[in-house]
Amino acid sequence: MTQPNLGEQALNKAAEVAIDSQLDAVDDLKVKLKSNPAKLVQGKVDQIEVTGTGMVMQQDLRVETAEITASDVAINPLKAIWSELELTQPANAAAELRLTEADLNRALASEFLSRKMQQLQISINGGSSQVSIQKAQLRLPDDQIELEVALKQMPENEFKAFSAVAKPSLKDNGQRIDLEILSATGQGLSLDFATELFSQIVELLDLRNFELEGIVLQLQNLQVQDNCLLLQSAATISKIPDLQS
Structure with missing residues (x-):
């Protein structure tokens, strides 16, 4: 059984706290980095996954679920040492938002x-x-x-x-x-x-009212199913929100 990557865990928690600070409320939020210590030292992350439920954005706008996945992400390795997640170049990602009737109303x-x-x-x-x-x-x-x-x-x-x-x-x-x-x-x-x-x-x-700071969405598919509005988007992540924003 492999030992947990403490560097990844620290970055995950730091990113969760930073994103949570941009929300008015959230039921559950998880950030998961997939990499290894050797790659982190080089500023390379294989994948970043952000998942959230019950996320209340600016202006009291709520999203039932949100999933954002970015691959081949470049980060600042020096900042990573101090558990800070800073992108050195924009990352391409896929995003899926689900809004219920109650969210829209x-x-x-x-x-x-x-x-x-x-x-x-x-x-x-x-x-x-x-x-x-x-x-x-x-x-x-x-x-x-x-x-x-x-x-x-x-x-x-x-x-x-x-x-x-x-x-x-x-x-x-x-x-x-x-x-x-x-x-x-x-x-x-x-x-x-x-x-x-x-x-x-x-x-x-x-x-755009449902975007987080540093994340721009480009809508690619829209479906209405199970009394929900499902939005599938391409996303460009220019930065991970920080606590000072």
């Missing part, structure tokens, strides 16, 4: 997104209308997103409601989530209006 109800949903400009057919979202709620049946919205339409200050079902897909190399509206009902709202409003609300759930 928590985000939509957060003060951060509630402010953004006031006075939205909806432009269709050459015209423009301003609305304020009073309440928005998502459901996630398989392969679909259902949205119910209560809104106030200006300048008439009319209160209206609409619901829609859409099938999401990725456009523009993962930069945008496209929605195919399958059905929509509303009080005096056209299908074009509902489509544009639905799209704007989904865009507010910006993937």
